[in-house]
Amino acid sequence: MNDSSISSLLGAAAARTVPVVRTVREERLGDPTPCSGYDVRGLLEHLFDVMVNFEGLARKEPSAFEKEPERLKGDPEWRDRFAGQADRLVAAWAEPGAEEGTTGAMDQPARLVGTIMLLDLTVHGWDLARASGQRFTPDPAGVEVLSGVIDRLAPFARDAGLFGEPKPAAADASRFEVLLAATGRDPGWQPAG
Known part of the structure; x- marks a missing residue:
């Protein structure tokens, strides 16, 4: 496996997102996130469901995304389950x-599908970090790959209601901030209060 393989990129993204998830406090689960329409709990459930489905997509299995997943609800060990699912995703x-x-149902190139998972793991890692008052530094190699495909993915994602309208990025914005803005996020988003 080389450094540009999807597995390597997902592993590096998971190495940044899983520690964020592990330190989300229970009292923060109802807090808003930069990802419109999701509180912290909802975004964790969504990201877990996406990881489960993209593990199957790596094996060319059909996906079955849930509208309102409850994969972690009621499980006191949800942080460990999340980390384990990230490991299974990378391995797949x-x-x-x-x-x-x-x-996938849209019959897309497998590497592009894996890149979509990389986008979710990276951007939602930032969402969760911001919402829970943590710092997040994305994997530079992942940001490089995502910056190369975001213009291709964004119009489809907007049409499907997955991204908001692009936000303006500051003139001195980092590549990651430009990527966040392309997904409809405000790179400067902070929790209220």
Whole structure:
């Protein structure tokens, strides 16, 4: 596996997002996030559901995204379950053939599908960090890859209601801040209060 494989990129993104998830306090689960329409609990549930489905997509299995997933509800060990699912996701994308051919209901190239998972893991990691008052530094290699595909992904994601309208990025914005703005996020978002 080389440094540009989807598995390597997902592993680096998970190494930044999982520690954020592990330190989310229970009392913050109802707090708003920069991801419109999600509180912290809802975003954790969504990201867990996405990881489960994209693990299957790596194996060319059909996806079954849930409208209102409750994969972590009522589980006192939800942080460990989240971390374990991230490990299974990375392992699935490391399997031979995961990046080859097409996968998913839209019959897209497998590497592009893996890149969409990279986008979710990276951007939602930032969302969760911001919402829970933590710092987040994305993997530079992941940001590089995502910056190269965001213009291709953003129009489809906006049409599907997954991204908001792009926000303006400051003239001195980092590549990651430009990426966040392209997804409809305010790179300067802070929790109220």
